[in-house]
Amino acid sequence: MSFDLSVFSNKNIILAVTGGIAAYKSAILVRRLKDYGFNVRVVMTKGAQAFITPLTFQALSGNPVHTELLDPEAEAGMGHIELARWADLVLVAPASCDTIAKFAAGLADDLLSTLYLATKAPVWVAPAMNQQMWAAKATQRNLNTLVEDGVHVIMPEAGSQACGDVGLGRMPEPEVLAEQVKDYFHQAQRAIAEKFGLLAGKRVTITAGPTREAIDPVRYISNHSTGKMGFAIAAACYSAGAKVTLLAGPVSLDTPNGVKRINVSSALKMLDESMNQLEEGCDIFIATAAVADYRVAEVAEHKIKKSGDELNVSLIKNPDIVATIAQQEKRPFMVGFAAETRNVEEYAAGKLVAKKLDMIACNDVSRADIGFASDQNAMIVFFAEQYQMEKRDLEKASKQEIAQQLVEAIHDALHHEIEPV
Structure with a gap:
């Protein structure tokens, strides 16, 4: 799966590090969270500073490390209040037995325990301690209290420990914790998109790649x-709240996160899958695939051996997938694509009418800067006459940006007042 990591750039994570040998893992955790695009600030207890220095976390996070309850550099000296308001998530990793007890008892005698009481952000704790301390009744009682208070407890892993014991109490690996944080925010954003996104509740089928x-x-x-381009549009539609199925020709691309992918090879197989999607339910059909216009009349059963200077192969016309779908009785909103090398607008406008599409996006693939394999594109969008919408020029930008603009164009057309046909 591929993720658009820029969606996390406005999310703020406070990583609280408490005393324990697992504190070394927290340095790696900062890096992994930063790799996902999160803003990270680190809070350290005095115990944590005995295992690893604040300077390490400052270098890794790019932000000052917070260690004192009363910070003379903070507004009104109340750093815990500023941090509490800043955070979208407070992750305590490792969470020592002492810190868990403080949280459960509601103590506020240092920066972290005060921050815990002052924040409205979700709080996660990743306990790390000796296996016997983990199993102690007091510890389990304190953990149950935190769960009842709404704290998310990440279960420790079993294994050998620094003290020589073997059992539960190891903090999960940084990559595992960072993945859980990423998934949490992704699911939250998805829930919002499914309710308020431009394509919320829509079922979208997209064809992409060659055949x-x-x-x-x-x-x-x-x-x-x-x-x-098709994969970028699939990601944009999913981000806009749609349920997306991607019919992909043979390409070397990661599947966009949350998108259902069905691999196909030939034009006939792509048409079969397109019809299947229509039967299952499809509100919007976006045909970005560069489908071969012709196929070989008779495919040789075995490899054709080289003989002579010429080889004649008979070709027959492939079905036009987008036109076929557009002719169905229960047709979805149809979006076509036209990749041309000359007379781009003229050919695109003709296809819009001839194939009975609702919308078509065209580009000039003869241009090296926006042609095949380029990471950028520039397009012109035409709408069917009944929508009474002017064409849109999408200036050169990344294919992700173009995809977002195309989603906006689809949304606008779907919600535009149109005359009965």
């Missing part, structure tokens, strides 16, 4: 499409 039309078991006819 391959076999000549024999080792040769085929294809084109230069990489599928990048």
Whole structure:
């Protein structure tokens, strides 16, 4: 799965580090959280500073490390209040037995325990301690209190410990914790998108990439499409709250997060899957795939051996997938794409009418800066006459940005007052 990490750039994580040998893992955890795009500030107890220095966390997080309850550099000297308001999540890792007890008892005798009481942000604790301390009745009682108070407790792992014991009490690896934080925020954003996104509740099918039309078991006819634009649109539709199915030709791209991917090869297989999606329910059909116009009339059963200077292969026309879907009785909102090398607008406008589409986006693939395999694009969008909407020029930008603008165009068309056909 691939993620758009920029969506986490406005999320603030307080990583609280308490005393314990597992504090060394927290340095790696800062790096992993930063890799996902989170803003990270570190709070350290006095016990934590005995194992690792604040300077380490300052270098890794890019922010000053907070160690004192009364901070003379903070507004009104109340750093705990500023941090409490800043945080979107407070992650205590490692969480010592002492810290857990303080939280459960409601004590506020240092920066971290005061911050815990002052914040409205979700609080997660990742306990790390000796296996016997973990099993102690007092510890379990304190953990139950935290759970009742709404704290999320991340279970420790079993294994050998620094003291030589073996059992539960090891803090999970930094990569595991960072993944859990990422998933938490992703699910929260998804819930919002499904309710308020531009395409909330819509079922979207997208075709992307090239098709391959076999000549024999080792040769085929294809084109230069990489599928990048279609995959970017799939990610944008999902971010906008849609349920997305991606019919992907043979491309080397990671599946966008949350998107259902179905791999296909030939035009006929892509058409079959497109019809299946129509039967299962489809509100919007976006045809970005560069489908081969022709296929070989008779595919050779075995590899064709080289003989002579010429090889004649008979081709027959492939079905037009987007036009076929558009002709169905219960047709979805149809979005076509036109990749042209000349007379771009003229050809695109003609396809819009001829194929009975609601919207078409066209680009000039003869341009090296926005053609096949490029990470950027520039497009012109036309709408069917009944929508009474002017064409839109999408200036050169990343394919992710273009995809977002196309989602906005689809949303606008779906909500535009149109005359009965």
